[in-house]
Amino acid sequence: MILRGTAHKYGKNVDTDVIIPGRYCNLIDPVELGKHALEDLDVNFIKKVKPGDLIVADTNFGCGSSREVAAVALKGAGVSGVVAKSFARIFYRNCINTGLPIFECPEGVDGISDGDKITVDADSGVVTNETSGKQYKSTQLPPFMQELIEMGGLLRYVERRLSDKPQVA
Amino acid sequence: MARPMTMTEKILAAHAGKAELAPGDIVSITLDLVMANELSAAVAITEFRKIKGATRVHDPEKIALVPSHFTPNKDIATATLSTLMRDFAKEQKITNYFEVGRGGIEHVVLPENGMVGPGETIIGGDSHTTTYGGIGAFATGVGSTDIAAAFAIGEMWLRVPPSLKVVYEGHLRPYVHGKDLILHTIAEIGVDGATYAAIEFTGPVIKELPMSGRFTMANMSIEAGAKNGIFPVDATTEAYCAAVGKKNYTIFRADPDAQYTRTITIDCSKIEPQVAVPFLPENQKNASDLSDITISQAVIGTCTNGRIEDMRQAAEILKGRKVHPDVRAIVIPGSQKVYMQCIKEGLAEIFVEAGCVLSTPTCGPCVGGHMGVLSAGERCISTTNRNFRGRMGHVQSEVYLAGPYVAAASAIAGHICGPEQLAAEVPA
Incomplete structure (x- = not known):
């Protein structure tokens, strides 16, 4: 899968409260959530984001709350993936579980400016800055997590576990 | 010869059916x-x-559902979510459902009802699930899909975290408690200083720390990015378990030669009452250095500091004094049990006499939900755990984090104030 779009670049410690503020956490619909994505960090984000665009950010992206709607809101806004120097752990899990592709790529983040056109090969993790022509390699996911994604996510893994269970007579 | 293991590694090994494991193992x-x-x-x-x-959850006895965040329901959207959960609890025969008026904030409710214990593994759909590390459990926050999976199979996959150890030495100065220690620690290691890792809290000062302070510190482990924070089990832990009726638990102790990625020693004798200024919990200052910061609201309570010991600290300051005319002080006991105890001990009267709002348990203001949302330009001193931009309301409002002593003293003074300065400024 190839992700292609404009890079929207942000700094360190982008927390879940600015990704989707608490006042919207009683929403469930991805499209409704998406309308408020990153609202408290950048009011113009939702006006300028186009389907397929990517977020590029510094360290500790997604720190704070366990709210899974943070990942869902970004997807709802049309974001196809996030490239960051590092991710907070609950957000990282939530992205794997909800199918928002994420890439740890410190060099790539340094080599991408706000507004650059970028592509990411989700399978190889290669990040290309189409504007500058430079390429960067992201950190490989551990094999187990790759399997989870290939299987179709955590719930498919759970289904497999449930069907493996011996039937109780 | 088995690999020496940390406390977290031992708990995880026991629950993975393994004799040993190491950081990085999935x-x-x-x-x-x-x-x-x-x-x-x-x-x-x-x-x-x-x-x-x-169709059925794996084990209804091992699930707890606690309405807490926007409760009593603040609007129709929240009421709809609460109904969904209540109906699910009935359908799945989940008896550990804590209705509004009989529960409170999850991280205060579960320990006081003997539902978490040493050596156990607990996950929660809330990042502050790390709180239960205070009792010596492995406890971590996860998102909703992980919760759904755990409802179905009663298990969770995880990467074994590396552990870092923090040793607290010296002695605690007056008015310095768990909140001050953890704010100081987060400043020391940074908001991503423990990402993916376990923090083990140890040292002579920890041995003297009551359970309430341990829960406060474990609660905020996530603010350093940690997967979990954990305290060694000692006589204080065991006395607490006995008092809340927690039985049948296993005590795991770190091996003396267990490996830590980092050991940090903190001399507590140098720590004054702390404040974390906007917009990150790592932005640490001494309360005594912030007297030019005026405030319009003070929040005392929540999963971080909503236990009876916290209420007593606030009452000690508020007794015989009046909240500053320009300040709204909102006191929120963390559970119905704490609320009742506040009434029995006369703390409720002290709060109301001082001019505070005394709310029933809710996470409300901490998440900018209800019961104390801020307008543009307002500042709040709060015993909560996050001071991110827009956390308590308008994106141009500000939250300053502190313990109950500092929050109460600031509510009286009208500006950020340590309890010792307050005594000089506004005698009781």
């Missing part, structure tokens, strides 16, 4: 408790319904 662990609140449960239940072959 294992599936059995879970002793799976917790969710109305926000995380609503999404989890929706996901659970999508799992083919899952």
Whole structure:
């Protein structure tokens, strides 16, 4: 899968409260959530984001709350993936579980400016800055997590576990 | 010869059915408790319904559901989520459902009802699930899909975290408690200083720290990015377990030669009452250096500092004094039990006499939900755990984090104030 779009670049410690503020956490619909994505960090984000665009950010992206709607809101806004120097752990899990592709790529983040056109090969993790022509390699996911994604996510893994269970007579 | 292990590694090994494991290993662990609140449960239940072959939860006795965040329901959207959770609890025969008026904030409710214990594994659909590390459990926050999976199979996959150790030496100065220690620690290691890692809190000062302070510190481990924070089990822990009726638990101790990625020693004798200024919990200052910061609101309570010991600290300051005319002080006991205890001990009267709002338990203001949302330009001193931009309301409002002594003293003074300065400024 190839992700292609404009890079929207942000700094360190982008927390879940600015990704989707608490006042919207009683929403469930991805499209409704998406309308408020990153609202408290950048009011113009939702006006300028186009389907397929990517977020590029510094360290500790997604720190704070366990709210899974943070990942869902970004997807709802049309974001196809996030490239960051590092991710907070609950957000990282939530992205794997909800199918928002994420890439740890410190060099790539340094080599991408706000507004650059970028592509990411989700399978190889290669990040290309189409504007500058430079390429960067992201950190490989551990094999187990790759399997989870290939299987179709955590719930498919759970289904497999449930069907493996011996039937109780 | 088995590999020496940390406390976290031993708990995970026991729940993964392994004699030993090491940081970086990916294992599936059995879970002793799976917790969710109305926000995380609503999404989890929706996901659970999508799992083919899952009609019943794995074990209803090992699930706890606690309406807490926007309760009593602040609007129709919240009421709808709460109903979804309540109906699921009935359908699945989940008896550990804590209705509004009989529970409170999850991280205060579960320990006081003997639902978490040493050596157990607990996950929760709330990042502050790390709180239960205070009792010596492995406890971590996860998102709703992980909760749905755990509802179905009672297990969770995880990467074994490396451990870092913090040793607290010296002695505590007056008015310095768990909140001050953890704010100081987060400043020391940074908001991503423990990402993916376990923090083990040890040292002579910890041995003297009551359970309330341990819960406060474990609660905020996540603010350093940690997977979990954990305290060694000692006589204080065991006395607490006995008092709340927690039985049948296993004590795991770190091996003396266990490996830590980092050991940090903190001399507590140098720590004054602390404040974290906007917009990160690592922005540490001494309360005594911030007297030019005026405030319009003070919040005392929540999962971080909503236990009876916290209420007593606030009351000690508020007794015989009046909240500053320009300040709204909002006191929120963390559970119905704490609320009742506040009434029995006369603390409720002290709060109301001083001019505070005394709310029933809710996470409300901490998440900018209700019961104290801020307008543009307002500042709040708060015993909560996050001071991110817009956390308590308008994006141009500000939250300053502190313990109950500093929050109460500031409510009286009208500006950020340590308890010792208050005594000079506004004698009781």
